[in-house]
Amino acid sequence: MNTFKTPSLAGTIKPANDKSMTHRALILAALATGETIIVNPLRAADTTQTMHALQMLGVPITIDAQHHCIKVQGIGRAGIKAYVEALATPLHFDFGNSGTTTRLMIGLLAGLNVPATIAGDASLQRRPMDRIVDRLTQAGAQITMTRGHLPLTIHRGITNGLIDERLQVGSAQVKTALLLAGLGANVPVTIVDDFQTRDHTEIMLATFGAPITVTDTTIKLPAHTQLTGQVIAIPGDISSAAFWLVAGAVIAESTVTLADVGINPTRTGILAVLERMHADIKLRGRHQVNGEPVADITVQPTANLQATSITKAEIPQLVDELPIIALLATQAQGTTEISGAQELRFKESDRLATVGQVLTQFGANIQVNDDGFTITGPTRLHVPEVPVDDFGDHRITMLIIIAQLMTGARLETRATTNVNVSYPNFIRDLEELLHV
Numbered sequence: 001m002n003t004f005k006t007p008s009l010a011g012t013i014k015p016a017n018d019k020s021m022t023h024r025a026l027i028l029a030a031l032a033t034g035e036t037i038i039v040n041p042l043r044a045a046d047t048t049q050t051m052h053a054l055q056m057l058g059v060p061i062t063i064d065a066q067h068h069c070i071k072v073q074g075i076g077r078a079g080i081k082a083y084v085e086a087l088a089t090p091l092h093f094d095f096g097n098s099g100t101t102t103r104l105m106i107g108l109l110a111g112l113n114v115p116a117t118i119a120g121d122a123s124l125q126r127r128p129m130d131r132i133v134d135r136l137t138q139a140g141a142q143i144t145m146t147r148g149h150l151p152l153t154i155h156r157g158i159t160n161g162l163i164d165e166r167l168q169v170g171s172a173q174v175k176t177a178l179l180l181a182g183l184g185a186n187v188p189v190t191i192v193d194d195f196q197t198r199d200h201t202e203i204m205l206a207t208f209g210a211p212i213t214v215t216d217t218t219i220k221l222p223a224h225t226q227l228t229g230q231v232i233a234i235p236g237d238i239s240s241a242a243f244w245l246v247a248g249a250v251i252a253e254s255t256v257t258l259a260d261v262g263i264n265p266t267r268t269g270i271l272a273v274l275e276r277m278h279a280d281i282k283l284r285g286r287h288q289v290n291g292e293p294v295a296d297i298t299v300q301p302t303a304n305l306q307a308t309s310i311t312k313a314e315i316p317q318l319v320d321e322l323p324i325i326a327l328l329a330t331q332a333q334g335t336t337e338i339s340g341a342q343e344l345r346f347k348e349s350d351r352l353a354t355v356g357q358v359l360t361q362f363g364a365n366i367q368v369n370d371d372g373f374t375i376t377g378p379t380r381l382h383v384p385e386v387p388v389d390d391f392g393d394h395r396i397t398m399l400i401i402i403a404q405l406m407t408g409a410r411l412e413t414r415a416t417t418n419v420n421v422s423y424p425n426f427i428r429d430l431e432e433l434l435h436v
Contacts, residue, residue: 007432008253009244012296016240016423017042019260021048021200021292023100024176025232027108028061028208029072030080031183034229038070046418049098053105056091057114059085074229077184081112085329090115090153097348097392097421099127100173102150106132107177110141111184113157115215118150119371123348123392125150131169132177135162139181161187161223170195170316170343172266175219179205182221189221197316198266203291207232235262235294239320240423242270243398244433246328248299249279250406256433257298264292269310269318270298273325276308277332305332308375312340319343323355323399329375330364331406338372349391358396361388362403394421401430 017168022042027050029036039048045062051070055061057080075083082089087379093116095102102120106129108117120123137143140159145152162178175191179201182189194217202219205212208227213220241258248256263271263283274281280302283295307329310318318325322341329336344351356368357373361384367374381403390397397418405411411434419426 007434008247009251009256010254010414010435011261013244013259013429013431013432014259014260015236015244015429016425017234018237019044019046019239019422020100020172020198020237021204021234021262024041024201024204025102025234026050026054026061026062026070026072027180028204029229029232029374030054030057030371031077032074032208032227032229033076034074036072036074036229037231038072039231040068041070041232042237042422044422044424045096046090046098049095049101050104053093053101054097056093072250074227075187076227077112078115084112084114085107086250090117092117092119094119095124096122097123099124099348102337103129103132103173103177104180106154107136107180108184109154110136110143110157111181113185115156118155120150122220127346129148129173131171135165135174135178138377155241158322160187162189162217164190164192165191165197167197170197170319172197172199172201176201179219183225183227186224188223189219191219193217193219195316196266198264200264200292203230207290230290233289234261235289235292238262238270240269240313240426241297242321242324243296243426244429245270245274245281245299245303246324247326247333247402249281249301249305250331253302255278255298255300257296259296260294261297262292263295263297263377266317268430269314270321270325272314273308273310273318277328278302278304280305295330302323305378307332307334307336307375309336310319310338310372311339315340315343320353320395323395324402326355326359326366326373326375327399327403327406330359330366330377330379330381332377334377336373336377338374338375339369341372343369347393347395349396350395351396354391354393354396357401358388358400359403362407363387367422379406383407390416392419393419394418398423398426401426
């Protein structure tokens with residue numbers, strides 16, 4: 001275990017509010033009847049894309065910055081359809097870098113039978129959309145796209161129910177897109193999720209009053225489901241907390257507490273990995289908010305960090321945390337094997353390639369495999385001699401900053417807007433923990 005000259009991290013912060021939950025709360029609020037107040041939403045570039053998309057569908061949305069909330073006046077499926085029909089022209093969306101907005105809105109628009117063209121930036125155009133479009137096409141939708149990618153055009157929505165839809169990839173975005181399509185079209189949905197992907201959508205649907213049933217791996221949502229506006233509180237995002245969990249587990253004399261973090265069992269793969277690696281983490285103040293478990297997490301460094309193995313079965317519970325877990329593995333005794341993580345190739349960057357390149361530049365002993373990494377540690381990291389490329393990927397940007405922190409050298413945080421995708425206050429929180 002290495003000891004770093006870096007000043008220790010100390011203090012309590014609340015990491016960025018949950019991105020996945022904010023997207024879903026906005027969309028379900030739009031489909032509901034009446035006002036929904038979303039308390040502590042993530043206001044970032046990614047979620048702003050979803051908010052703007054809903055406003056283009058006629059949904060009134062206001063930001064109450066003073067009270068840290070967003071107010072959505074739900075107009076329901078009928079209100080959205082009436083607004084779009086009155087426009088009498090196809091809609092054109094550009095979702096920038098947001099894969100979540102894109103996939104969820106494809107499902108919603110196909111369900112509502114809203115003709116639309118969807119585009120995005122160069123990064124988003126590399127991400128596969130056929131995993132959703134193929135299912136919607138089988139349900140009667142007419143959608144054209146470019147070799148399975150954006151741009152795409154929805155010509156006609158779905159006409160049939162989505163029954164016995166077995167997920168082929170461990171993607172909660174695919175699952176949510178199908179549920180939204182069913183909601184929009186007033187048809188039944190039955191999904192089999194053998195991957196146990198994150199279940200925020202199912203929990204939130206129940207909170208909005210949907211008669212959804214979840215039994216083992218099967219999710220059923222009946223036709224003609226009606227939603228009612230609610231007050232939805234968004235906890236801290238464990239994917240954002242992960243950067244501080246790793247830094248606090250490695251940097252000597254640190255004590256970091258992350259307040260009000262969501263600990264949904266479908267998202268806590270990183271906590272299981274940290275425990276297996278003998279990290280010193282404690283959860284306190286467990287409670288529930290809108291059906292979601294929440295707790296404060298405290299992490300301190302350990303002198304006995306051990307390597308571990310992460311296989312395909314765990315990937316859906318920690319896919320977004322794998323880059324920072326790879327960094328943690330460079331400081332563990334032994335060889336860490338990560339496999340079954342092909343999905344990393346379809347993120348904002350090819351994260352298998354980019355993580356491998358970044359950590360190699362920092363001196364890590366890392367091998368990139370077809371579906372994961374082999375990482376041997378512990379390794380003393382050093383500041384690269386040439387600038388490190390973050391590939392325009394927000395999680396790679398934050399990975400680089402934490403890796404630089406771990407070298408013990410003077411920390412230089414170059415100006416970047418990439419973190420605004422998911423964690424606009426990342427640098428502010430870093431400075432707070434460093435008492436800068």
